[in-house]
Amino acid sequence: MSKTILTVDDSPSVRGMVAFTLKGAGYTVVEAGDGADGLAKARTQSFSLVLTDQNMPKMDGLTLIKSLRGLPPYRSTPILMLTTEASDAMKSQGRAAGATGWLVKPFDPQKLLEVVRKVIG
Numbered sequence: 001m002s003k004t005i006l007t008v009d010d011s012p013s014v015r016g017m018v019a020f021t022l023k024g025a026g027y028t029v030v031e032a033g034d035g036a037d038g039l040a041k042a043r044t045q046s047f048s049l050v051l052t053d054q055n056m057p058k059m060d061g062l063t064l065i066k067s068l069r070g071l072p073p074y075r076s077t078p079i080l081m082l083t084t085e086a087s088d089a090m091k092s093q094g095r096a097a098g099a100t101g102w103l104v105k106p107f108d109p110q111k112l113l114e115v116v117r118k119v120i121g
Contacts, residue, residue: 003048003120004028008038008064009082010056014105018051018082021109022116035059039067046073048120054083054090062097069098078119082107 005027007018012033019029030045032038036058042050050068054061061081068074078100083090086104094102100119103112 002026002028004030004046005049005051005116005120006030006032006038006041006045006047007082008032008035008050008052008056008061010034010053014053014082017109018107018112021112025113025116027116035061035064035067038064042068042071042074047077049116050074050077050079051082052079054081054085054094062093065094065097065099080115080119082112 005022007015007029009015010033015031019031022029030041032041034056052061052064065079068079080101080103081094081099082103082105084105091102101115103115
C-alpha cells in the first residue's frame with residue numbers, strides 16, 4: 001500500500017510540483033492550500049508525512065506544526081518544512097514547534113525524494 005503525504009502550500013504551482021514529484025515516486029498525495037485547510041484534512045485522514053510551507057494565509061506552517069503535534073495521531077508523524085525561509089532563527093523555531101526537517105525552495109526533486117525516503121521509506 002502506498003504511503004499518503006499531505007502537502008500544504010498556498011502556491012498552486014509549488015503544490016503541483018511537489019505532488020508530481022511524489023506521485024512519480026509512488027506516493028499518494030493530498031493537497032491543502034493553507035495551514036487551516038491542512039489541519040482540517042489531517043483531522044479526517046491519516047498521513048505518513050506532512051510537508052508544509054511556512055508563509056501562508058489563515059495559518060502559517062509553524063502554527064500548523066504545533067496544532068498537528070497536539071493531535072495524538074501526529075505526535076510522531078514526520079513533518080517537513082518546505083519553504084523559502086532559510087534563517088537559523090526560523091529553523092530553530094521550526095525545531096521547537098516539532099518540525100522533523102527543513103527543505104528550502106526552490107527544491108531539487110531528487111533531494112526532496114531522498115529526504116522523504118529517509119523519514120518514511
